[in-house]
Amino acid sequence: MPGDMQDWDLRVSGLIDHAAREHGNREIVTRWADGAVTRTNWAGIRRDALKLVQALRRIDIYPGERVATLAMNHGRHLAAWYGITGAGCVLHTVNPRLFDDQLAWIVNHAEDRLLFYDAAFRPIVERLLPLCPKLEHAICFDSIEWGMDFDAWIACEDGEAHWTTGCERSPCMLCYTSGTTGQPKGVVYTHRSQVLHTLAMIAPSALDLAPRSVVLPIVPMFHANNWGLPWACAASGAKMVWSQTNDPDALCTLMREEGVTHVAGVPTVWFSMFEHLERTGGELPPIRQVLSGGASVPASVVERLMRAGVRVVQAWGMTETSPIATVTYEPADWDGMTFEQQVAVKSSQGRPLYGAEVRVTALDDPNRELPHDGDTSGALQVRGPWTVQRYFRAEDDAVDSAQWFGTGDVATIAPDGTLHLTDRTKDLIKSGGEWISSVELENAAVGHPDVLEAAAIGIPHPKWDERPLLAVVRKPGVTLAAADLQNYLAGKVARWWLPDAIEFVEELPHTGSGKLDKKALRRLYADYSLPA
Incomplete structure (x- = not known):
């Protein structure tokens, strides 16, 4: 009918x-x-x-x-x-x-x-x-x-x-x-x-x-x-x-x-905003909600905004998804959570909106779906009515026969559907056959009160294939030493994730959309040598 x-x-x-x-x-x-x-x-x-x-x-x-x-x-x-x-x-x-x-x-x-x-x-x-x-x-x-x-x-x-x-x-x-x-x-x-x-x-x-x-x-x-x-x-x-x-x-x-x-705004907006408020003694304007995306938002930023009474909505997506596919909306048991649990929810990439589906597959086999257990990481795929099917003037579709689009991100998905990005596939650091998440290492470093911004990249190593180098922008007027930051990180990440080198810089390169430009950073440190 x-x-x-x-x-x-x-x-x-x-x-x-x-x-x-x-x-x-x-x-x-x-x-x-x-x-x-x-x-x-x-x-x-x-x-x-x-x-x-x-x-x-x-x-x-x-x-x-x-x-x-x-x-x-x-x-x-x-x-x-x-x-x-x-x-x-x-x-x-x-x-x-x-x-x-x-x-x-x-x-x-x-x-x-x-x-x-x-x-x-x-x-x-x-x-x-x-x-x-x-x-x-x-x-x-x-x-x-x-x-x-x-x-x-x-x-x-x-x-x-x-x-x-x-x-x-x-x-x-x-x-x-x-x-x-x-x-x-x-x-x-x-x-x-x-x-x-x-x-x-x-x-x-x-x-x-x-x-x-x-x-x-x-x-x-x-x-x-x-x-x-x-x-x-x-x-x-x-x-x-x-x-x-x-x-x-x-x-x-x-x-x-x-x-x-x-x-x-992207996370770098909030780094600059907080630095300005600390320097001037000002207070955050009485905003109600922050939408952040483009890069993973460190838990330290989420916590600071939430303590100011701001609802934080972290979104994940990309140009190919129009761009928003997942958001950190409050789950049904939100009111019964501790503050620390709420910060953890808002520090993830959230759950899919109606109109978006996500899954993770093996890094070496895009057709082998991995479990949504919150621990198994894989290549993130997405599909839905506002996700790309074919690029402009391309001869072939950008998706597989079931419409799944490979995002280039590496992620885990929890049993409740919560997405947690661990890296871009090209930004993962492979050390001794194991993967190190540059994003999680960066977020841990930004949690230090003297760190304004941080970026991690893999540097070739004669024994381990790659080891992390951490480039750090200190907040104005502080004298943070590499050893102090290493000690801080030792309590935040696995011991074998600790960077082999920390370089303090005046600024980090960013793309036109405000994301960290890892490609430019790798060029900058192309001749950097780590000790055996």
Whole structure:
């Protein structure tokens, strides 16, 4: 028998329609790099997005074509997200922190015809234009460049337009991976996948977003679908606050002035925030929830946030999973747990949301599933309706016949489904035939009160194949010695995990998304020798 419910295609333009209709006056705030603050609301974002639809049609940018943005976090960029996708085009967010040759390859591979960019990135755009023959237009978001800017470009439109309609399985967004091995790979999200991901994210057990929420995404808009927050905040009617600077003092001021309740950022954000508060004697603003991901969050960071009354939601995912697949929601017996047990829950990578499934398989056999016993580690695989099936323009699927996608992570899964990442497969340190988790070693080191950040890599060893080297950034003004840190670690990790060398450095290399750049660190210590 046929179903009798209305048949609506799930498209992201429906999210902004809902936000403007039901929460039109809810603010969208941008703090620019010069300290100026501008304000609009969801109704204004929808109006500008519809003007952008008209402007794209005026220059013959058609549905299905890719439109790139090279920009940081602000309201105009948000309007572009909805205008580009609402026109039926594919929003292509480009990471400005990549090398020129990677940027040119990405723009050419995507065949972008139009690029929106921030004035700060004009030097990059000037270098890109001669290398990208199909890139016909470049329009600046925040100043007049080459005769036009974003506001002026859409100002001649009246906004009396309609969204492009079509199948919910049509593409709406394109994100490229960081390309740690080979060229970056493009991940194409569909309207359907993004709406389903959004509905899972806003639930109380996940991000708990509502109209009274005030969300500050510190994660940049070019990274991993900006963790889905531009879509989720529209669906829930939340106020959004954007900042073009990640300076801890400016962020703390912005949080207090705008009443921020939810903050999203990688762990390095919290390292910097805590260092700033310790140095200035300040207190954490009265935020209610922290969403952190991109790298494992040390238990010491989780504990500090929880003691301040903050709900910590650690999420795991990747560009290929839209990006969130698991979150640390509170289990049924949460209220009966000790504080230490609660910290342990929040220091994991959580459990799958509805719409994501995970499993671990043998490192040498991706078809041999391992038990969910919390001890047996293996290669992590994931599948679900917002997980990639095939990379953009690839000839073959990226999944096996049962739709399992290999993530490149190593993990254990507990009997209750809790995921605990132990490393990336390429970052594991193999010593004497046994594996050492660089992530767990780093997290243990960051627990020392004088350590700001730490990174562990394997160094070739004449007897043990590899041994750990630990690179450490000390907090300002401390004189932590290697022997003292070794003694501290001796009580935290297995004896044979202890690093053979500790190097104190001024800073550690990071990727464009704020993760530790182990590839760069290995290059830095390529000639390092350990004693036999």
